[in-house]
Amino acid sequence: MLSISGLRSAHGGPFDLELGRGECATVVGPSGVGKSLFLRLVADLDPGSGSVQLDHRLRESWPPVAWRRQVVYQAAEPAWWHPTVQPHFPADSMECVRASLAPLHLPTAVLDAEVTRLSTGERQRLALLRSLSRAPVVLLLDEPTASLDEASTLAVEALLQDRVRGGLSIVWVTHSTEQAARVSHRRYGMTREGLRSL
Amino acid sequence: MAAALVLASAAASVLLHLDLHRQVLWAATRMVVQLLLVGLLLRFVFKAASPAVTLAIVVLMIGAAAREVAVRPTRRLRSAGNHRISIAVVGISSVATVALALMTAIRPDPWYDPRYAIPLMGIVLGSVLNSASLGLDGFLEGVVIRRPAIEAQLALGASIHEALGELLRSSIRRAMIPIVNQMSAAGIITLPGIMTGQLLAGMDPIEAVKYQILLLFLLTGAGGLAAAGAVYLAARAITDERQRLRLDRLATASTRSGRR
Numbered sequence: 001m002l003s004i005s006g007l008r009s010a011h012g013g014p015f016d017l018e019l020g021r022g023e024c025a026t027v028v029g030p031s032g033v034g035k036s037l038f039l040r041l042v043a044d045l046d047p048g049s050g051s052v053q054l055d056h057r058l059r060e061s062w063p064p065v066a067w068r069r070q071v072v073y074q075a076a077e078p079a080w081w082h083p084t085v086q087p088h089f090p091a092d093s094m095e096c097v098r099a100s101l102a103p104l105h106l107p108t109a110v111l112d113a114e115v116t117r118l119s120t121g122e123r124q125r126l127a128l129l130r131s132l133s134r135a136p137v138v139l140l141l142d143e144p145t146a147s148l149d150e151a152s153t154l155a156v157e158a159l160l161q162d163r164v165r166g167g168l169s170i171v172w173v174t175h176s177t178e179q180a181a182r183v184s185h186r187r188y189g190m191t192r193e194g195l196r197s198l
Numbered sequence: 199m200a201a202a203l204v205l206a207s208a209a210a211s212v213l214l215h216l217d218l219h220r221q222v223l224w225a226a227t228r229m230v231v232q233l234l235l236v237g238l239l240l241r242f243v244f245k246a247a248s249p250a251v252t253l254a255i256v257v258l259m260i261g262a263a264a265r266e267v268a269v270r271p272t273r274r275l276r277s278a279g280n281h282r283i284s285i286a287v288v289g290i291s292s293v294a295t296v297a298l299a300l301m302t303a304i305r306p307d308p309w310y311d312p313r314y315a316i317p318l319m320g321i322v323l324g325s326v327l328n329s330a331s332l333g334l335d336g337f338l339e340g341v342v343i344r345r346p347a348i349e350a351q352l353a354l355g356a357s358i359h360e361a362l363g364e365l366l367r368s369s370i371r372r373a374m375i376p377i378v379n380q381m382s383a384a385g386i387i388t389l390p391g392i393m394t395g396q397l398l399a400g401m402d403p404i405e406a407v408k409y410q411i412l413l414l415f416l417l418t419g420a421g422g423l424a425a426a427g428a429v430y431l432a433a434r435a436i437t438d439e440r441q442r443l444r445l446d447r448l449a450t451a452s453t454r455s456g457r458r
Contacts, residue, residue, distance in 0.1 A: 043353055044440055064441040069355030079346035081364070134354050 002071075002138050002169060004042060007050035012037045014050060015195040017171070017188060019138070024160070024170040026180035028198075029190030035173045036076060038195065039140040042171065043073035054137065072136035076143040076173075078127030080115045085126060093133035100129055104155050120147040128156060138169045145179070157183055201226075243312045252312040256293075256319050263323040264288040267428070270331040273338035274449045279435050280334065287330050287427040292322050295420035303412055321413060322420045325377055329421035333373035333428040338448070340365045341436055348443055358441035362433055373425035377418050 002019040012034035019025045029035050041048045044059060044067055052059040059067055082088060089097055089111075101108055104125045115123065124147045131139060144160075145153040161183060164170060174180055180187055187198040204226045208219035243251055267284035274280050296318050300306065306314045341348070344365055351361035397406055438444050 045349055045353060045442055047438070047440070047442065047444075065355055065357050068353060072355065073353040075346070075350065075353070077346070079350040081344075081347040081351060131354065 001055050002042075002171075003051070003053040003056075005051040007038070007041050007048055007052060009037065009041055009046055009048035013041070013048070013194060015041070017195060019169050019171060019186065021169055022164055022167045023185040024164050024172055024183050025186040025188060026172045026174055026184040027188045027190055027195065028174060028177055028180050031175070033190050033192055035190050036142050038190065039073055039142050039171065039173060043068060043071055043140055045073065069134060070136060071138045071140065072131050072134050073140040074127055074131045074142060074144060076146060078123065078130070080123070083114055083116070085113055085115060085118075086111045088126075088130050089133050093135075097129050097133055100132070100159065103159055104129070105152055121149070121152060124148060125152065125156065128159075132163065136168070138171065139163075141170060141172045143173055143175065145174075153179070240312075240316065243316065247312065249308075249310050252310055252315055255312070255316055259316075259319055259323055260289050260292060261285075263292070263327045266327055267330045267334065271335035271338050273335075273342065275338075275432070275435050276447055276449050279447065283334065283428060283431045283435065284330060287424050287431065288323070288326055291330075291420045291423040291427060292319060292326050294423070295322050295416050299412070299416050318416075322416060325417035325421040326424040328376050329373045330424040330428040331373075332376070333369050333425040334432055336369035336372045337365065337429045337432045338436075340369060341443070342445065342448070345443060345445060352441065352443065358437050358443075361443075362437075366429055366433060369429045370422075370425045373429070374422060377421040381414050381418065 001021045002017070004015060004017040007013055007015040015038050017025060027035055027038065037046070040046045041050075042052060044052075044064060054062070054067075054070060062070070080088065086094075094111075097111070098108060101110065106122065106125055110118065110122060110126065118126070124144065128141075128144055131141075139160075141160075145156050148156065157179070160168075160170060160172075172180075172183060188195050189198050190196075204222065208222050211217065211219040211222060239255075243255055264281070264284040267288055268274075268278075268280040271280060275283070296315065299318060300309045300315060304314055304318075341362075348361045348365070352358065397403060436444055436447055
């Protein structure tokens with residue numbers, strides 16, 4: 001359902017990737033090779049050339065806001081624009097968000113906390129819930145467990161695998177080949193020459 | 199007598215080893231020469247009462263103000279973007295405000311009488327220059343600092359207007375602070391310069407106050423227009439048709455110096 005062909009910018013590419021509904025594709029590669037650039041290009045945050053299609057419909061035919069509501073991107077260091085946590089979530093998603101806190105080892109009170117008082121790991125897990133609260137069709141994750149301990153990492157993986165079984169598609173950038181082996185339906189490796197299926 | 203006060207300041211600098219006396223004396227000399235030249239020029243312009251000469255002076259004033267607005271911000275848009283924005287904003291806000299004042303409130307005959315048009319344009323440009331500079335500088339600096347938060351919102355499906363909203367509002371608010379302060383202080387903390395001059399010339403205080411109120415309203419209107427115009431045009435310049443943030447349209451230090 002997500003089909004990427006010849007995607008490139010002045011700073012990297014070309015990238016090709018195929019992803020079905022309810023699948024997880026991992027992308028591994030050394031630092032600085034262009035993994036984040038690739039995700040930003042798919043999310044249409046940076047200009048580039050090439051073809052990106054969702055359900056056989058070209059990205060350019062989607063209004064940009066509509067595209068990014070379907071294809072949500074989460075950066076490796078998620079940013080926050082309000083002093084407290086709760087305003088970052090849509091009001092109609094709060095019930096689902098509260099239900100997801102415990103599986104990620106987060107206390108309920110975290111929703112009323114000031115963002116600056118949270119640990120890096122807490123912010124990273126909350127950012128994931130923030131991305132999921134938009135109910136995307138495709139989720140682009142840039143190292144979503146980089147700041148987490150082993151228990152939290154496995155909790156995040158379990159949550160995401162559950163969502164994948166429910167139909168969510170994920171492109172997951174990770175530096176961990178072990179994690180890629182645990183969560184992938186498809187595996188890709190990125191080098192300076194581009195993206196290739198493993 | 200007044201010159202003696204400047205000389206006294208210079209003497210104090212020598213006595214206290216402040217090393218400011220040369221700057222004080224040079225600045226005072228420049229000021230006298232510049233103002234005398236301006237006075238001679240204005241005498242000629244007022245005598246000529248020519249719409250072409252008045253227009254030429256006004257265009258020069260707007261051009262000088264626009265240049266100051268363009269070069270003041272720390273961040274610059276590529277391809278003279280700051281200059282394009284400043285010319286549009288400074289030109290439209292100042293001409294619209296002054297023309298409105300001349301044709302409705304002041305109504306000299308002819309309406310473009312340089313004795314009214316040029317001083318009014320000068321005062322309005324002062325306010326426009328401050329507001330537009332602060333707005334442009336605040337927005338361009340803010341968009342770089344807040345880039346991660348802005349793009350985080352875009353990446354979650356927010357529109358560019360939603361993602362930039364808080365920065366737009368804070369930039370315009372910041373640009374309006376000087377004029378709001380000026381209005382708040384007028385009459386209680388300070389007597390504005392124009393009003394002071396009119397009182398010294400013997401005008402009735404109530405008449406002087408009426409002109410001052412009109413001027414402050416004009417300055418507020420022009421300043422607000424300039425601030426909002428500069429910020430919104432900068433926002434358009436820094437985004438594209440796919441609602442992406444395009445910080446590559448900001449000049450880097452090497453491109454500003456012409457190096458590759």
